[in-house]
Amino acid sequence: MGPDVTWYLVVAALLFSIGTLGVLLRRSPLIVLLSLEIMLNSANLALISFSRLHGDHDGQIFALAVMAVAASEVVVGLGLIVAVARRKLVLDVDRFRVLRG
């Protein structure tokens, strides 16, 4: 008998908050990308624990699909970061201000 589903959910929510704060506060695009992955994986954890709770497999299949999506997102993200680095732009999201939001 493992811990209750609430605990899994608490961990997932905690990971999601860490990821969100990372995206909002960190300045290196690499760390931002990492935080995005943490956000997606916190959702995966929630999906899998709910899937076990409900006793059906939909959530687990969803989590597998999300992993594939997360991987492709990292591919695009790292590709862009390499392209930026090659052009010797500063890797700091706060300094990306040719376009001011």
Place this chain on the structure above:
Amino acid sequence: MIDAPKVDWLALSPTLALLAAAGVALLASVIGPAWFRRGFAAFVTFGGFVTAGVLAGFLFDRSPDAQPLLNESMTRDRWAALAAIVLAGAGALSVLVSWGETRRDHAGEYYALLAAAGAGMVFFVGASNLMTLFLGLEWFSLALYILCALDTHRATSLEAGLKYLIVGSFGSGILLFGSALVYGATGELGFAEIAAAGVTDDSLLLAGLAMIVAGLGFKASAAPFHMWTPDVYQGAPTSVTAFMSAATKVAALVLTLRVLTVAFPEQEHLWTVAVAVIAIVSLAVGNIAALVQRDVKRLLAYSSVSHAGFMLIAVAANSPLGGRALLYYLIPYSAMSIGSFAVVAARERELGAPVTLDNLGGFLWERPFLGASMWVFLLGLMGMPLTGGLVGKFYVFSAAYESGWWWLVVAGVIGTAISLYYYLRVLLAMWTRPEPTALRPVVAGGSPPRDPLLASAVFASFAVTIGSFFFVQPLIDLARDAADSLPF
């Protein structure tokens, strides 16, 4: 003999046509000889969009009743089919706009990505399950991230791509976590099953619903989730901006209304208010921020934020009339949006510099056809008579009024009044000839070659903008048939 599920190929055919076009264009631009790549990829992609549009037309004709597809993960109905027709039209016009863009490399891959993004959007509007929703969203978003950053020699393009990737993925992360919470509360992923589960006041479900609305808000570039819009619209290649401004908005709004009405009918009293608030914030932020812009692409980006607000008013109405108004409005809006960015693209190629209010001087007289079309597009975005923009706004307001949202109508009218100011500034800039005091240096090589494809895209957008005013009734009937397949 295994017991395979029946696959309704006609219902998937628009997506498959675009996917095939993307595959062929990508292969050709990798293994084909260099001279052959760009032309072939553009031709195949254009063909893919036209085929997808025709197939979606068939689909519209042959699916009067909504049917579930692929183990209920997709829906075959007129709502998705009409949206797919609009998306295919937007894609085909964008191919025409893109042709004149001289790109040093990746000329073929550009078109392959455009077709892939279109395929993702057509898939996305048919989604009826939280998983297909997320996968469709990421499918077209990933293609768009790359398209934005494709001009790697321009720092702004890379910056736009990276910003879009970060903010877009942040939005999809929120959407995904919301989906997980809804799944946890109901034990279901399908939209109809979520509603059938009968969970009404569960805090997990409500938190999930809020996060799904926020995630879709990022894609529709509604305020306060619009921060990426001006930067990405400005930095991305203009032809990509044209496609994105029309197609992403169509896909995101059409699916927003579907997911809210099908999956969350019990929480109607909550999400209509949330959508109404987002609509008001979008109208305020979009219209006020546009007042101080001098870069025309940024100005149009803020105008697109305010239009997201207008269309969300139709979503908040949550009525058959609202669905009809949304789908009708998206038709002239897409045309006006693609058309205006196409004219900006033409001017940009002419100047070799970003288009601002200062270098538009006398454009109406220098290029009468493009200038006059731009006037029509902007008058349409204002909501002036003789353009579909007027009818669209009128339908949106009457839907809101019918559902008792009189304060949304007031907000919409105030928003329109503010918007007159910045649209008029552009119109005036194009009208006034610059002072002939100093000789302006001309870009080496004289004026750019004529671009009949871009001109034909502008003409088609012009025709749709005006035509949707004169042929309101047939279009409204189509939108009514489409909206009938949603449960209100």
